Structure formats: C-alpha cells, structure tokens
Amino acid sequence: MSELPFDPIEMMRQHPEKMRIPGGLLTKQGPQDYVGCIPAITGTLFFTNAHLPEVREAICACFDEYEAVAKAHLTWLWREEPPEGPDKFAYAKAPPMRAMVKRMKENDLLAFTYTSGEQPHDAGEWEFDVSGMRGWEAKMIVRGTSALRFSLPLLFVEENPTAFQAMFVSFAKRLNALHGYGGHGLVLSAVRLSDNQPFEAFLADKLNGLDVGNPVAGATHAHEGIKTVSWLTAVNYEKVEKVGGLTVLRSELPMDWFALYDYGAGLVIQAGPTPEAAPTDHLRPARLVLPNMLLKEVRAPMVSLHYGSKEGEPRLNGWAAEQWLKRFDIDDAELMAYKTKLLDEPKLTETTTLPDCL
Template sequence: MHLDADLNELERHLVIPTADGRPGCIIGWLATVYFEKPWTRPVREAVAEAGEHYIGQLRDHLVWARRSGSTYLYRMGTKNVRMPREWLPDRDETEGWSWGFHGGEKEDDASPFQVSAMGSHPVDKDLGYFHARLPFSWFAQHPDTTFADFVLPMCKRLRPLSGYAGLGFLLPLTVEGKILGEPLVTPLASRFPGLEVDDPGGGTFSLHDGIKGVNWLTILSDRWVEAAGGRDYLRIRLDEPTFPFYPYDGGLMIQAGPKPQIGDTTRDLWPEHYVTLHKVLKKIQIKKYGRFHLGGPGPRMDQPATLAWLVRFDGK
C-alpha cells in the first residue's frame, strides 16, 4: 500500500507543467524504432500487429486516437476511432500513413501511455517509425516483466534498421502540445544527458546513413552490427554481464549496464555505460540532423543545440 502511494507521488514529480498547469512533458520510458520500406504490405502488417499488441495490453489507459491524414483526435470508443489492423494492412502503397493513441486527460496533454507510428510513400523513400511509452513506475508495479521484455518483441516484429529505448522526455502527441512542451525539455536535456530527447518524425529523414545514438537499450540491424565491426568485435569491446546482448532475427539489442543512468552535468556525473557504448558505436552514428524542436517562444533545441546533444558523450 505504501509502495503504491510512494510511486504515485514519484509520478507526480516527473510531470513538468506548462505555464497554465497542464502536463507539458513527462519523464518516463520510451522506445522508438525505425524501419525501411514502410509502404510495403508486410511492414504495414507488422506495424499493425505491434500497435494492436500495445493497445490490447493498455486499452484502459488510452483516451485519445488520431486517424491517418488527420490532425484531429477522437475519444476512444467513438465511431471515428479505428484500430490499426482495421485499415493499415490494406492501405494503398502509394499513400503515406500515420496513427497515434494516448492517455492524456486533454488531447494536447503529455501522457506516459502513448503508441504511434508513421510511414511514407515510396516516392519519398523515408523510413517509418514505431514509438511506444510506459510510465516511469511501470516495472516497479509489474515486477514480473522488464523493459527489455517490452522492447524486444517490438524488434522481432518490425526488424528495425535502428532504434533506442530508455528513459526520456515524453511530449504530447499533437503539434500544439509539442510547441508548449518543447521549451520544458531544453534546459533539462543539457543537465541530464542520459534522458532521451526524442524526435521520431525527424528521425525518418535522418537515419538512413547511421544511428541516432545510444540509450539504455540500443537497437542495431545486422547492417549496423557489421558496420560497427561485427558481433564478435562488439562482444570484445563490451564485456558481459555489463552489456547484455539480445539477438533477434535481423539484428541485435544491446543493454548498457544493469540499470538506466541519467547523469547530471552540474555535478560532472556522466552515464558511464552509455559513454562506453557511444565510443564503440561512434563510427556508425549520424553526423547530420535537422532540429529536434519546432519553432516558437522559449528555449528550443534548434540545429546547433541538436547537434551538440548528439555528440554530448564525446570526450567523456
């Protein structure tokens, strides 16, 4: 009983409010993976399956849904809400697609319960993404499972090109909500280097030629495993049991240390296992990126700030 109360109190402290007191950003678990050829039916079927798996487990926590091609969100249970399996596999290959579900009280609120995905059409040839979240206290309340148990099935279904998973900043699903929430992230991102600054949509343009970086879990396709030196080389550089490997058909998931690390630059504390993994995978990390944040008032992660964040572990 006391544990539940303590966890609820902790969750409240991890909600960063906007000026009007709404949840603008939340610290919690996130997993984002990127995959090729999102316009093809096998990929769309895999995305629908991954989405249905999340929604089936967490339906009671989801309040809002966004349909493909629409900026509007609809309340769960209404006739406007369609599950991914009802339309995504049959989507025409010449059309892009996107969808999302979240559990905020209001449609522009940040929520620790969210799943979303997006895919381009073949003309653009951009990557697709799949993104899923859980509250910080989820695994304390569900000790029979682990974060790796949550992420690995996603990798097995989607066989991503790359991905990352760990603790990070959870922004709203809507553009309007993100604009209000992004200034809350910028000062914290510079202080806590182990927290992921996520930008799933931006990654679809930028991650053809390398990985974004590392977090507690880093997902590499066979292409990037080989480009990094191969599994034998990675095992030599990354000792067991500090860096568990989770192989799956098409790739490898690497865990950096026994528990996630946040760090604190004001005390010169760096997530040492993330730094080690960053050094080993540096040669396959991207060198160019747009910007994590949209425009607007307040501190934003523009392109210089974004590039500085990507190389934050250099020299540590």
C-alpha cells in the same frame, strides 16, 4: 526563463507520478492549463517499407502487443492526414487499427498516435506513436525512414523490470528495425509539440540520458546512421559488422554489464540493469560512454531535434543539436579510465535481463 519553482531531477527521482509538466512552460506565453509533457521510459525504432502490406501488418502486431498492456490507460487516438474519417477519436470509439490500415492505399500516410492524456491535447505516460512513410517517399531513399515510438510509465517499468526490454526487442524483430534506442524520455503533447520542446531542451541540459526530439524529426537522418545510444540500443547487423562484428561487441562490452539480444535483423544492447538518466552534474556513466564510443562510427553525422526558436526560448537545433549528439564522446586516451569506472557501476541481474540473451 530557465528558473523553475521545483527541482525536476529530485522530483523525477522521488515522485515521478507528479512530473506532469504544464504545457508551454518555458515559452513566452507561460504555463497553460494542460499537460505539456511527462517523463516515461520510451523506445524508438526506425524502419523501412511502411507502405508494404507485410510491414503494415507488423505495425498492427506491435500495437496488438502494446494494447494488451496499455488498453486500460489509453484515452485518445490522433491521426495525421487520414484518407478518411476524423483525425481524432476517443479511444473507446475508435475503429481497430488493423481495420483502418487495411483501408489505406500505398501512398497514404500511415500516422497513428494513441495517448493516455485526460484531454485530447494532454501528454500521457502511455503512448504508441507510428509514422510510416508513403510509398512514393519510401522509394526516395534520401527522405529518411519510418519511425515507431512507444512509452511505458516509470513506475510500471520499475515494477516489471523486463517488460520494456521484451517489448522493445519484439518490436525490433517485427519491424526488421534499422536501429533504435530506449530509455528515459519525455512524452510531449502529441498535437502541441512546439510549445513543449523548450522544457525538453531545458531538461536535456540536466540529463544526458534523456532522449530528445520527436520520432519524425529523428527519422529524417535515420538512413544515415544511428541517432544515439541509450539504456537499450538497437543496431542492425550491417552496422554491427562496420564496428568489428559480434566478437568486438562482446570484447568491448563485458557481459556482466551488457546484455546482447538478437532480433533477427540485428542486435539490441542492454546497458546495465535499469534506465540511466545520467545527470549532467555527475560523471558520465561508463555503460553509456563505452557503447557510444564503439558505435560512434555508425552514428548519423547530423540529427533533427527541435523546431526553430521563436522568442529566444531554449531549443536543440543547429550547434546545440550537434553537441547533444556528442554528449557521450570522450578522447580515446580516456577509454581505459571509463573501462575501470565500469567496474563500480551496477551489474545486470537475472531479474533485469531477458532469458534469451546471446
């Protein structure tokens, strides 16, 4: 079930535009005639109070910013449990997000997924997905948080080396994000998640730098701490203080390799000039190991990633999910070796760093 007719790592490196994975590839039914998932650079942010008018306006402002770049590529809009109207629109015929949001009540589920797939169920490398908790859910703190995830194509990020960072920091500021992360990920079919999680699990076994799990699942435990570190990692100031404050961050994360951006409610840490896939057959990159060890104290104790396995197909849940959380953990005795290893890793450059870093 894990044998493929191609090397996904080499294809991602050399031909990312060809990495359109057939749906259901590692399920019992076998590959289907639609795009099940596609690699992209993805950013996920967890936040609260999505039932309040000012936060809903912030979500709309985030989409305005995303749409300004992605408009020509978007094709479909999916809505979950819309209070009125259909759950699917062709993007060109969809009402503006702000108009739909203004008609919603506090206890309506705010859930929009804009995609760029050719067919409604195809995954596309341009995607904007937000799931905002209902008012009554938001008032029950134990139920998790709201989440926003956006993606940009690999080649777009390569050709626009600060576009992703700028958008991620901007969204974090608008949403007063609790925390979040951004880097390599797979965009799965918005309406066929379960059938495509097995390939995500397979690829995660090859790439430590790959994000795993959909934002709604990640939000389940987001109130308990951060999910992971990545190329970009957002942490609010409460968590920054728990790990020793800004002075400790600057001391442990040297500025030649790590940039710090203030987003009002917290900091975004950029680790290195470009996203790191971190193949599992290589030594783990120090620029991910070091922030992981620094922020380990504020990591959520558990995480929800995938649905349960139906036919023995690969999934990340239970013990496997716990191991994924710990994939950048090392013994304290190894820290100095990784600090030395950092010296040989790519440094930040002026063209890959936002101008307003701390």
